Amino acid sequence: MGFLDRFLKAPSWGVHPEDHKRPAADAPLRLFPSPERVFMPLSQHVGGAARPIVLVGQKVLKGQLIAEAQGNISAPIHAPVSGTISAVGEVTAPHPSGLPFKAITIESDGQDRWIETDPLADPFAATPEEVARRSALAGVVGLGGATFPSAVKFALGKRLKVGTLIVNGGECEPYLSSDDRIMRDFPEQVVDGARIVMHAIGASEALVGIEDNKPEAIAAMRKAAEPYPEVKIRPVPARYPMGSDKQLIQTLTGKEVPSDARAAEVGVLVHNVSTCAAVHKAIRLGHPLVERIVTLNGGAIATPGNVYAPLGTMISDLLAFVGLKEAPSRLILGGPMMGTPLLHDRIPIVKGASGILAFDAAEAFVPEAGPCIRCGNCTKACPMGLLPLEMAARIRVGDLEGAEAYALQDCISCGCCAYVCPSHIPLVQYFSHAKGELTNAERTKLRTDATKRLAEAKTARIERENREKAEAAARRKAEREAAKAAAAPAATPVAEQTQGASA
Amino acid sequence: MSQAYGIAVAAPHTTTTNSPTRIMTLVMLALAPATLYGFWLYGWPAFFLWAITIGAAMLGEAFCLRLLNRRAVPVLMDGSAILTGWLLAVSLPPWAPWWIGVFGGMFATTLGKQAFGGLGQNLFNPAMVARVALLISFPVQMTAWVAPVPMFSAGAPGLVDGLLVVLKGVPHAYDAVTSATMLGFAKTELSRGVNLLDSLQHAPALSFIGSRPGSLGETAAWLILAGGVAMMFMRIISWHIPLAMLAGIALPAAILHAVDPARYLEMGAHVLSGGAMLGAFFIATDYVTSPNSPRGQLIFGFGCGVLTYVIRTWAGYPEGVAFAVLLMNSMTPIIDTYFKPRIYGRDRKGNPLQTTN
Numbered sequence: 001m002g003f004l005d006r007f008l009k010a011p012s013w014g015v016h017p018e019d020h021k022r023p024a025a026d027a028p029l030r031l032f033p034s035p036e037r038v039f040m041p042l043s044q045h046v047g048g049a050a051r052p053i054v055l056v057g058q059k060v061l062k063g064q065l066i067a068e069a070q071g072n073i074s075a076p077i078h079a080p081v082s083g084t085i086s087a088v089g090e091v092t093a094p095h096p097s098g099l100p101f102k103a104i105t106i107e108s109d110g111q112d113r114w115i116e117t118d119p120l121a122d123p124f125a126a127t128p129e130e131v132a133r134r135s136a137l138a139g140v141v142g143l144g145g146a147t148f149p150s151a152v153k154f155a156l157g158k159r160l161k162v163g164t165l166i167v168n169g170g171e172c173e174p175y176l177s178s179d180d181r182i183m184r185d186f187p188e189q190v191v192d193g194a195r196i197v198m199h200a201i202g203a204s205e206a207l208v209g210i211e212d213n214k215p216e217a218i219a220a221m222r223k224a225a226e227p228y229p230e231v232k233i234r235p236v237p238a239r240y241p242m243g244s245d246k247q248l249i250q251t252l253t254g255k256e257v258p259s260d261a262r263a264a265e266v267g268v269l270v271h272n273v274s275t276c277a278a279v280h281k282a283i284r285l286g287h288p289l290v291e292r293i294v295t296l297n298g299g300a301i302a303t304p305g306n307v308y309a310p311l312g313t314m315i316s317d318l319l320a321f322v323g324l325k326e327a328p329s330r331l332i333l334g335g336p337m338m339g340t341p342l343l344h345d346r347i348p349i350v351k352g353a354s355g356i357l358a359f360d361a362a363e364a365f366v367p368e369a370g371p372c373i374r375c376g377n378c379t380k381a382c383p384m385g386l387l388p389l390e391m392a393a394r395i396r397v398g399d400l401e402g403a404e405a406y407a408l409q410d411c412i413s414c415g416c417c418a419y420v421c422p423s424h425i426p427l428v429q430y431f432s433h434a435k436g437e438l439t440n441a442e443r444t445k446l447r448t449d450a451t452k453r454l455a456e457a458k459t460a461r462i463e464r465e466n467r468e469k470a471e472a473a474a475r476r477k478a479e480r481e482a483a484k485a486a487a488a489p490a491a492t493p494v495a496e497q498t499q500g501a502s503a
Numbered sequence: 504m505s506q507a508y509g510i511a512v513a514a515p516h517t518t519t520t521n522s523p524t525r526i527m528t529l530v531m532l533a534l535a536p537a538t539l540y541g542f543w544l545y546g547w548p549a550f551f552l553w554a555i556t557i558g559a560a561m562l563g564e565a566f567c568l569r570l571l572n573r574r575a576v577p578v579l580m581d582g583s584a585i586l587t588g589w590l591l592a593v594s595l596p597p598w599a600p601w602w603i604g605v606f607g608g609m610f611a612t613t614l615g616k617q618a619f620g621g622l623g624q625n626l627f628n629p630a631m632v633a634r635v636a637l638l639i640s641f642p643v644q645m646t647a648w649v650a651p652v653p654m655f656s657a658g659a660p661g662l663v664d665g666l667l668v669v670l671k672g673v674p675h676a677y678d679a680v681t682s683a684t685m686l687g688f689a690k691t692e693l694s695r696g697v698n699l700l701d702s703l704q705h706a707p708a709l710s711f712i713g714s715r716p717g718s719l720g721e722t723a724a725w726l727i728l729a730g731g732v733a734m735m736f737m738r739i740i741s742w743h744i745p746l747a748m749l750a751g752i753a754l755p756a757a758i759l760h761a762v763d764p765a766r767y768l769e770m771g772a773h774v775l776s777g778g779a780m781l782g783a784f785f786i787a788t789d790y791v792t793s794p795n796s797p798r799g800q801l802i803f804g805f806g807c808g809v810l811t812y813v814i815r816t817w818a819g820y821p822e823g824v825a826f827a828v829l830l831m832n833s834m835t836p837i838i839d840t841y842f843k844p845r846i847y848g849r850d851r852k853g854n855p856l857q858t859t860n
Binding site: 017018174336359372383384385406419424428429 | 516518522581795853
């Protein structure tokens with residue numbers, strides 16, 4: 001059976017990186033003591049940056065609104081600790097390569113006093129719009145990493161009559177276990193949050209996809225979901241990138257999201273387990289999103305595990321809390337497959353920060369890239385069915401349009417191709433570069449077109465104005481002449497006519 | 504207390520332990536049993552020819568790298584030149600003279616590979632380019648087959664004699680061992696007007712075990728098959744090309760043999776003769792020169808098989824694997840262009856799927 005399975009039944013995409021999730025995932029959740037100072041960036045979500053509504057010196061309570069949403073797609077920011085606003089504006093990272101970011105700095109008073117909350121006793125009696133409104137006010141965004149404002153997705157799901165909510169507990173990124181931990185420690189919150197989201201979008205069922213390398217989470221979630229038959233726990237094979245929306249939808253429902261459409265258009269909506277828990281807190285407790293579970297993992301960390309910390313906590317504070325065995329050789333925000341390398345640790349954690357990885361020298365080792373041997377491992381691994389080797393070959397010679405013809409824009413940057421490449425070619429970098437260049441070219445083209453249009457409009461306007469001026473002048477002149485002619489004695493009509501003609 | 508953490512490198516931050524060197528090494532390991540069996544079957548001359556060919560292939564590669572002012576050792580360490588030499592060696596007549604190995608090995612890596620830009624750039628399989636060049640240039644030496652004289656058996660050349668066979672040519676004492684292959688014999692007899700039903704009674708035996716005249720490492724079908732299956736298990740190759748190629752040989756052979764057994768050899772004779780097995784598992788499956796998508800690989804493999812059959816049956820040469828593989832190599836870019844995998848969320852033509860909701 002195993003023999004046949006290997007050839008016939010295995011999913012045709014994805015990779016199996018070593019997951020490194022344990023022992024960090026098994027370590028009990030630790031509560032981070034209130035930090036002395038937090039830095040809340042104004043842009044921790046997709047969409048418009050929030051607008052500060054507090055002044056320096058103002059006292060704030062935990063959970064108090066400090067920056068409001070701005071625009072259709074945006075999210076508000078709340079104080080993660082109680083204390084005093086000490087700065088509003090650019091926080092310059094104390095490192096030459098660190099970019100400044102707009103943030104609100106709060107000095108904690110160490111008391112963690114919550115603002116008066118306004119919980120909703122029975123969310124299922126409230127209208128879906130009310131649930132969405134409260135989620136929006138609580139600043140809930142997608143916590144799986146995309147940080148898309150959740151309420152916007154609720155409205156979309158409601159409008160497109162989504163029948164199935166998919167709760168993403170895949171957590172396919174190696175090293176990370178914050179979703180695992182939330183499912184193990186707070187399964188009731190996740191299930192309740194999922195049911196509230198179902199209500200908000202009008203879905204009739206929720207499928208909770210959990211990779212089968214998390215048996216404890218599956219058991220805890222099964223128990224919590226027992227009273228609710230509409231919430232179905234569905235273990236899925238552990239295979240990266242199972243936690244990617246499109247791949248999880250395909251695995252759980254068999255549906256494929258068309259390349260030019262959103263998931264909601266095939267009747268499904270995906271929300272992360274941590275997002276569901278945040279919705280639960282926002283609705284049932286009235287707590288805005290000000291804290292989250294962060295995985296601290298990697299060879300350089302002394303006691304790897306998950307930490308429940310206020311947003312805005314400096315990564316250096318978190319690293320000090322879990323202890324470092326050695327100076328990290330690489331620091332990563334997020335997972336090893338898609339995470340962002342950080343050049344220094346004076347960066348606060350934000351809503352989308354599921355993990356901080358501190359790699360030791362062995363983990364951070366980057367093998368030298370070699371020539372492509374066309375082994376095709378990248379095409380077998382690509383969950384989107386693309387041909388990374390063909391795209392890379394074209395990008396290398398600057399043929400970006402050629403790469404685009406191979407559906408470069410469908411690439412989800414999951415990193416499977418670069419991971420399996422025996423020659424260690426940084427394929428994702430090739431693709432990110434090309435996508436950026438193509439976007440720039442598109443933008444430049446739009447700008448040139450707009451300039452051209454404006455220039456043409458200006459020429460046309462000047463011509464029209466000149467014409468109108470000339471016409472008006474001629475009209476005035478004619479009027480004057482007519483008046484003159486009427487006023488003049490009838491004896492001189494011939495001379496008058498001659499003058500008019502020569503003018 | 505800021506701390507800098509090296510350079511910004513793109514994700515992913517973790518990578519496979521696989522490498523071209525590992526892949527080449529595993530292919531060589533898979534090829535080793537058939538090769539060792541070849542040494543045993545054809546004795547010391549085969550071993551020396553093998554060593555000379557690999558040495559020449561490496562020398563050719565090193566020479567080109569020196570011309571490019573690149574350090575040769577790291578590139579030679581990737582194993583691709585060794586594998587090219589090895590594949591060429593096992594496709595040569597086992598008692599071929601030393602200069603066949605030298606010329607072939609150098610030709611393979613210089614004109615067959617480095618001239619195109621090195622590893623991954625060549626359009627044609629370097630080993631087969633060299634084999635065809637040798638066959639066209641030196642048809643006599645390239646079709647001088649020996650019947651198996653297992654190492655250490657009576658009449659087999661010893662270590663020194665074996666070296667002399669390779670260096671100075673086959674002495675008269677061994678003339679008795681020269682022989683014809685099944686395919687060559689059948690072709691000659693047919694051209695003399697003797698039909699197969701009569702001629703095959705005197706034909707050289709077929710052998711699954713490998714005990715027949717043929718190239719150094721191509722006769723032991725069972726060991727080649729075992730190596731191929733091992734490579735499939737290690738996920739180095741997929742089943743598509745080997746199966747399609749063998750089917751491409753077997754299907755026309757079965758049909759035409761059923762139609763006219765006096766004119767067309769049977770299926771078993773085709774599959775177990777010449778380089779069919781070696782070609783299907785080790786030559787046609789070369790990454791660089793074969794298509795990438797499973798459908799493309801099926802077409803490529805089937806094309807290799809059918810062309811092999813066509814050349815064997817109707818063209819001037821008794822064996823056609825090398826020609827067939829080269830012809831299909833030239834088709835690889837076209838196959839790759841027209842047979843891409845279906846993209847998620849798109850139909851086969853690349854248009855977005857229609858929403859069903």
